[in-house]
Amino acid sequence: MNKSVYASPDQVSETKRHILTVLVDNEPGVLARVIGMFSGRGYNIDSLNVAEVSNDENISRITIVTHGTSEVVSQIEKQLLRIVPVHSVTNLDREDSSVEAEVALVYIYISENNKKKVYELCDFYRARKIENENNTTIFEIAGASERVNRFIKEINEITKVEIVRSGPVAISSIHKNEEE
């Protein structure tokens, strides 16, 4: 059950995080159509990721993390499918087997006092230092969101940082028949 002028009678299912992966024609305005559908109908976007994945077919993959009851999320999927350039919508949480990862770049303010601790922590989380011309301490960490969260929490306890995160991308891990 979704929204209506009238309160819904049986709003029973609980709010959950869902990852939707949307294949779209890479044409002008397609991202605006997707985002506009979310804002126009009052749905949530927790994070969003888009990049072209197939040069020859001109197809982009959008990964959207949203949250809502399963009724709301299934309505989101149907509304996405109404958008003309949308090829397909997959709810990876419904498929129940997927792999997800995200990337964070972390600018770490390092001093002589905290240097050792910082490097130990980065080592532990396998955060990789990125070489750059100014030789500033920027680390890259990739992996599941919870892992990135933990790293950020712990590094924050040591020193000041500046963070950028990609938000998760995800892919189904179900075996697919190659001929299909």
Added chain:
Amino acid sequence: MNNEITGAEIVLKSLAEQGVEVVFGYPGGAVLPIYDTLFKQNSIKHVLVRQEGGAIHAAEGYARSTGKTGVVLVTSGPGATNVVTGLTDAMMDSVPVVCITGQVPTHLIGSDAFQECDTTGITRPCTKHNYLVKDVNKLSSVFHEAFTIAQNGRPGPVLIDIPKDVQFAKGTYEEKNKIIIPSHRLFEPSPDYEKSKIEEAVELIAKAKKPIFYIGGGCINSGPKASKLVREFINMVGSPVTMTLMGLGVVGSSDKNSLGMLGMHGMYEANMAMHECDVMINIGARFDDRVTGRLDAFSPNSKKIHIDIDESNINKTINVDVPIIGDVKQVVDKMISIWKEKNYKIETESLKSWWDKINKWKEIDCLNYNNEGKQIKPQYAVQRLYELTKNTKTFITTEVGQHQMWAAQFYKFEEPNRWLTSGGLGTMGYGFPAAIGAQVGNPDALVIDIAGDASILMNIQEMSTAIQYRLPVKIFILNNEYMGMVRQWQELLHGGRYSESYTDSLPDFVKLAESYKAVGLRAKTTDDLDDVITQMIETKNTVIADIWVTKEENCFPMIQSGSAHNEMMLSKDQKQDKKSAEKGKILV
């Protein structure tokens, strides 16, 4: 290769190949090349409106009355923003419209040029799809795709924004049959689609004791054949049927199975039957809030079958037991053959007692109103209009408000596509331009806009259009000097404080008509009414008939906001309990 033509020529050629006969529009700087090309040809007729908002409603009226796609041509900036209401209206009511807008030249886009606006940005949420065409060689394929998308699946408006330099540029034209539209961009139901669901649905109907069909505008969009099949199936089942505002005409009013319209101002028996049924068969309707009333008390004991071409309508507000995604005529055709094949029949006894119950509800006579005195009751005016026009091929359009509901209640529709009204968006000002469009598409028919005194003023400028093209459209104004529906809600929910709902300083509608060289008529009492209607019908010119009706008449029966189907108000004396009235007040 010298078969290159200009973008403007490609536009006209595409329209011609799509079978377009008429375009509703208004010229301006950014579409001059297209208007120049239009000038040099004779196959496509242009109807010049007096405001772009009129053009899109006219296109909607044309589309809904003929089943063809309506086409609109307007300029950039204000031309484009003026069609936004109509695009939204067409989106809500699923009307196939293609709207062409001019845009400033490509190199000026983004510079805040004169009459520039982000047309595709503004119209993205109110179109099924839209395009900004920057390459003249893509123009013809965009047009052919646009027409297909407008008509395909659940129909709707499509907008094509064309920068002026693209209209001048030369490029190649590609024919319709050379364009391949990838299947993901369209909705293509396969005939065997949902076969097991259809079988399940038919079995459910056969086992029903208290079935009801709930018919919506989707049956009309599916074409005249759909209405024929729906009627046939309902007759086979012997079940009662009710229609939404958009679905009126799918089953004839005089059909023995018809309970008329349901919903907020629907028939008592229709709403009660919806409340008490055990199997509901929704065909092409979308459980709109004007139909369902309070959701937690909506038809609590029924199994629900929902046939819809748009999957997003399934379980949107009401959970259903058997959803079927597909085109009405294909699905119902299949239902009929299964019904025949399996020799299904509803148990006579239970069907009879269901009808007995319904006939008891009918005895309440929910449309009953006090018709004493010489003053014209608005209901009576519509009844007389129906009686005097029922033997003519008549199209009725309406504006939005009380008059719209009285028209829906008291005018009896026997055919689909004869009733044009703004249902989803509720656009005041829709009816008159829509009547113009319907008259353009049906030159020999009688086209009447049942209007209110407030609504008609919203697009009154289209009088010039009607006169210029000699369109004998009739405007039948139920004049109560109020925004009647606003006043009714203020009376029922806001302590009778009629805040800004009195339409002061109305024009003299007779003189207004005459100033346009149309005919103005007036009925002040019931003695004048029949003569005025007869004269209006017989006049071969545009007519405004100003019908003075009782001023504070309310539209009943009514399910007040926040109430359920079995809590209908039949008259003003029957007040809603205070708590639910308070709750209802915050709703629309």
